[in-house]
Amino acid sequence: MTSASAERRAGKRTDRGAWFLVLPALIPILVLSVGPLLYGIALAFTDSQAGRTAPTQWIGTLNFRDLLKDTLFWDSFGIGLIWAVGVTVPQFLLGLGLALLLNEKLRLRWLARALAIVPWAMPEVVVGIMWRLVYNPDAGILNETIRDLGLGDGRDWLTGLGTALPAVIIVGIWAGMPQTTVTLLAGLQNTPHELHEAAALDGAGAWRRFWTVTWPAVKPIALAISALNFIWNFNAFALVYVLTNGGPGGRTRLPMLFAYEEAFRYGQFGYAAAMGCVMVAVISVLLAVYLVNRIRGGEAR
Amino acid sequence: MNKTSSLARAGQYLALLGYLVFLVFPFLWLISTAFKPARELGSLHPTWIPQNPTLDNFRQAFDEQPLLQAAANSLIAACCAAVISISIATPMAYVMARHRSRLSTAATGWVVISQAFPFVLVIIPLFLVLKNLRLINTLSGLVLVYVVWSLPFALWMLAGYVRAVPIELEEAAAVDGAGRLRTLVSVTGPLLAPGIAATALFAFITAWNEFFFALVLLKTPEKQTLPVVLTHFLGAEGVADLGPLAAAAFLATLPSLVIFALIQRRITGGMLAGAVKS
Numbered sequence: 387m388t389s390a391s392a393e394r395r396a397g398k399r400t401d402r403g404a405w406f407l408v409l410p411a412l413i414p415i416l417v418l419s420v421g422p423l424l425y426g427i428a429l430a431f432t433d434s435q436a437g438r439t440a441p442t443q444w445i446g447t448l449n450f451r452d453l454l455k456d457t458l459f460w461d462s463f464g465i466g467l468i469w470a471v472g473v474t475v476p477q478f479l480l481g482l483g484l485a486l487l488l489n490e491k492l493r494l495r496w497l498a499r500a501l502a503i504v505p506w507a508m509p510e511v512v513v514g515i516m517w518r519l520v521y522n523p524d525a526g527i528l529n530e531t532i533r534d535l536g537l538g539d540g541r542d543w544l545t546g547l548g549t550a551l552p553a554v555i556i557v558g559i560w561a562g563m564p565q566t567t568v569t570l571l572a573g574l575q576n577t578p579h580e581l582h583e584a585a586a587l588d589g590a591g592a593w594r595r596f597w598t599v600t601w602p603a604v605k606p607i608a609l610a611i612s613a614l615n616f617i618w619n620f621n622a623f624a625l626v627y628v629l630t631n632g633g634p635g636g637r638t639r640l641p642m643l644f645a646y647e648e649a650f651r652y653g654q655f656g657y658a659a660a661m662g663c664v665m666v667a668v669i670s671v672l673l674a675v676y677l678v679n680r681i682r683g684g685e686a687r
Numbered sequence: 688m689n690k691t692s693s694l695a696r697a698g699q700y701l702a703l704l705g706y707l708v709f710l711v712f713p714f715l716w717l718i719s720t721a722f723k724p725a726r727e728l729g730s731l732h733p734t735w736i737p738q739n740p741t742l743d744n745f746r747q748a749f750d751e752q753p754l755l756q757a758a759a760n761s762l763i764a765a766c767c768a769a770v771i772s773i774s775i776a777t778p779m780a781y782v783m784a785r786h787r788s789r790l791s792t793a794a795t796g797w798v799v800i801s802q803a804f805p806f807v808l809v810i811i812p813l814f815l816v817l818k819n820l821r822l823i824n825t826l827s828g829l830v831l832v833y834v835v836w837s838l839p840f841a842l843w844m845l846a847g848y849v850r851a852v853p854i855e856l857e858e859a860a861a862v863d864g865a866g867r868l869r870t871l872v873s874v875t876g877p878l879l880a881p882g883i884a885a886t887a888l889f890a891f892i893t894a895w896n897e898f899f900f901a902l903v904l905l906k907t908p909e910k911q912t913l914p915v916v917l918t919h920f921l922g923a924e925g926v927a928d929l930g931p932l933a934a935a936a937f938l939a940t941l942p943s944l945v946i947f948a949l950i951q952r953r954i955t956g957g958m959l960a961g962a963v964k965s
Contacts, residue, residue, distance in 0.1 A: 404786050407778035408794075411838060414775065418813070418835040419801060425812035434815075484706055487699055494703055500948075501710055507947035508940050509896035511914040515921075515936045516717040525929055527716045530733050560709065568951070614802060621805045624898040628918060642899075645807040650903055655811050662808030669803045677799065 429659040436653030449660035459661060461636060462644040465551065466665075469640055470620040472551075473558035478612050480559070481566030486600070488567070489574045499571075502564035510561065514628025517557045518544065544630050550637045554629050561625060562618075566611055573607035574600065613676035617669050641665055720933035721745070728929050744930035745938070748920075751931055754938070756909055757916035764826050764901075764912060765894035768833035772841050773887045775834075777879075780845030781871070785854070795846075798839040810903050817904065824906045832900050837890040844889070844954070848882030849875075885953035892943045913939045 430449055434442045453459055488495045505513065520528050521543040529540025543553040577600065585595045623642040626632065632639035632647075641661065649658035715735070720728065722740040727733070748754060783791040813832060814823070822828030852875055860870040898914040905911045908919070917939060920932040947954075 404782045404788070404790070407782050408790065410775040411779035411842070412794075414835050415797070415838060418831060419809070419838075420797070422809045422812035422816070423804065425816075426808040429811060480706075483702070487703055487706075490699060492699060492703060494700075494707065498703060498707055498710075501707065503947050503951050504710065504714055504944065506951075507892065507943040509898070509914050509917075509943065511896075511898050511917050512717075512936045512940050515917065515932060516713050518921075519720050519929060519933055520713050520716050522929070524731060525720075525728055525733050527712070527733060527735070533732075560713070564710070617803045621803075623806070624914070627898075627902075628921070642805060642807060645805070646899075646903075649807060649811050650814075655815070658807060659811050662805050662811075665805040666803075666808060669805070673800065673803050677796075 426659050427663055429656055430663045432656045434655040434659070436650075436655060438653075442656075445656070449657050450663075452657065453660050453664065458636065459641075459644060462639045462641050463664070465637070465639060466620055466641040468551065469555060469558065469622070469626075469638075470616050472555040473562060473619045474612060474616045476559045477562045477566045477615055478608070481563050482570055482604075482608065484563070484567045485570035485574055486596075488571055499568075502568055504564075505561050506564045506568075508561075510624035511628050513557065513561050514625050517560075518629060521553060545634050547634055547637055550630055550634055554626050554638050557625060557629060558619060558622065562615060566615060569611050570604060570607060573604040577603035610676060613672050616672055620665070620669060717933050717937055720929055721937045722934075723930060725930060744934035747928075748931035748935040748938075751928070752916050752919055752935065753908055754913070754916065754935055757911055757913045758939075760826060760910065761895055761913040764829050764833060765891045767826075767830045768837060768894040769887045769891040771830070772834045772837045772890050773845075773883060776838055776841040776845055776886075777883060780842050781849050781875075783842060784846040784849035794842065798843050801839040806899055810900060814903060823904060824910050826910065829901060829904050829912070832904065833894045833897065836897075836900070837893055840893070841886050841890055844886045845879075845882065848879055848886075851882075852878045882953065885950040888946050888950050889954055892946055895943055 431444060431446060432442050433445050433448075484498075488498055508516075520526050523529060523540065523542040528543070532538060532540040541549065543549045581599045582595060585599050590598065621642055622640055623646065626638055626640050627643060627646075630638045632643045642665075645658045645661040645665075648654045648661065719735060719737060721744055722742075723737040724739050724741045724743060727738060779794065783794050810832075817823050817828045817831075820828075822831070856874055856878075857870050860874045861867075865873070896914065897912075901912045901915050902918075905915060908916065917932075917935055920928065920935060922928075
């Protein structure tokens with residue numbers, strides 16, 4: 387037997403072995419994830435409804451044309467964008483600042499790192515409940531603090547037309563900041579310390595050291611976590627469902643809340659699926675940014 | 688390097704303190720509310736520390752809602768989801784990490800894309816399919832969804848852990864005459880074990896905390912998981928019984944907090960590897 391044929395046989399065995407290893411996960415993925423996703427997109431072109439006895443009809447782009455005229459949906463879409471930007475940007479800026487801080491040799495940093503786990507590990511439903519207790523107009527600590535400081539009587543933050551969205555955005559920041567921070571911190575700690583010292587010896591100030599040494603090193607992680615954060619935030623549901631359930635007057639009705647109600651309260655499956663498709667379209671743009679960045683990062687390695 | 692001025696240091700400590708306050712105060716308030724008697728909760732001037740701490744809220748929480756049943760449901764769903772998804776994800780993650788083929792590229796791409804699904808687009812068809820299979824309002828149906836939902840992340844983390852095992856070790860074992868399976872089980876396996884455990888625990892926590900799928904798929908209170916049952920405390924008009932609500936919410940958090948404290952470092956490492964390396 388020549389060594390070439392032996393190699394070929396080994397190669398074949400590896401490939402067959404690889405398929406055998408992949409199938410247990412691949413089948414559920416195709417059946418329960420890729421399949422439903424395609425089915426969901428198809429549903430957007432039908433008049434599928436809950437509890438309908440007549441067979442579901444193919445109605446082409448009618449759902450999308452209706453959606454285009456649905457001002458409530460576009461209001462919700464706008465709120466979703468404001469919420470996603472309003473949460474993602476502070477998450478990143480505060481997270482980066484804090485990561486830089488925790489990368490310094492400060493006394494309390496172990497405590498900050500240990501406690502960063504709390505919001506990250508909490509069920510979103512509990513985070514929502516917890517902040518409802520904080521925002522509670524009478525028994526909440528926020529208004530009591532405001533009263534103690536002599537700043538007035540406080541207000542009902544979650545039901546005020548002007549305060550509801552900012553109030554839930556703050557909760558969103560609180561819930562997502564630790565993960566951003568810890569990820570960025572891990573990135574910072576992978577950057578070699580010697581570079582910093584060399585730059586400092588060359589007389590570079592803190593600001594210059596950040597832009598020339600630190601930022602280039604954490605940039606791929608920073609872009610990745612921000613793109614993912616934006617996508618996750620845009621798709622958020624549980625937090626706002628518990629905090630305001632979309633109220634007051636739809637001021638916090640994120641697209642996911644809207645689509646959920648449309649599908650599971652009013653039974654409009656086709657229409658809700660169309661909403662999902664529009665959300666995917668927006669997210670795809672960001673996902674493309676992330677993927678391009680990831681591939682470039684891979685090439686640099 | 689150590690020439691940070693004392694003024695800058697003071698600023699740093701101030702910022703750190705501000706963060707710690709922002710981070711901790713809602714959680715302390717939750718705990719404080721959970722241990723307050725009804726009289727103090729009704730007071731117009733709430734205090735940080737309960738004057739007469741009590742366990743009444745916990746007792747009342749268990750009386751008002753089927754919390755034990757809900758916790759058992761959550762536990763079953765999360766354990767099954769974690770065990771099943773890890774057992775099927777580990778082999779595939781190994782292939783993704785070790786074989787450069789079109790399949791593993793596609794798998795990696797899918798892992799990233801699946802992070803971006805708006806769940807509503809997936810849950811409507813799943814709801815219809817599970818309904819036809821009579822799996823609505825069953826834990827089995829929920830577990831099925833959880834397995835697939837936690838797979839991408841499990842694959843992502845596990846592939847990172849596999850890459851961290853030097854391939855030379857496997858080659859050395861092969862040279863020594865160990866078969867492929869033998870190499871995997873006796874060389875790679877033990878080195879992967881901590882990563883597999885961390886990933887399994889993470890899958891457990893995500894399922895334990897999950898709300899949206901459970902809300903859609905579970906209809907009756909005796910089938911519902913803890914997060915769904917917690918929302919029943921909020922009442923129809925959002926008028927809540929604050930004490931029991933806080934007590935139940937606090938209890939629901941404890942398992943994830945404990946597990947997360949144990950594996951947090953590994954998760955960060957696994958995510959980082961998955962997010963930046965290809």
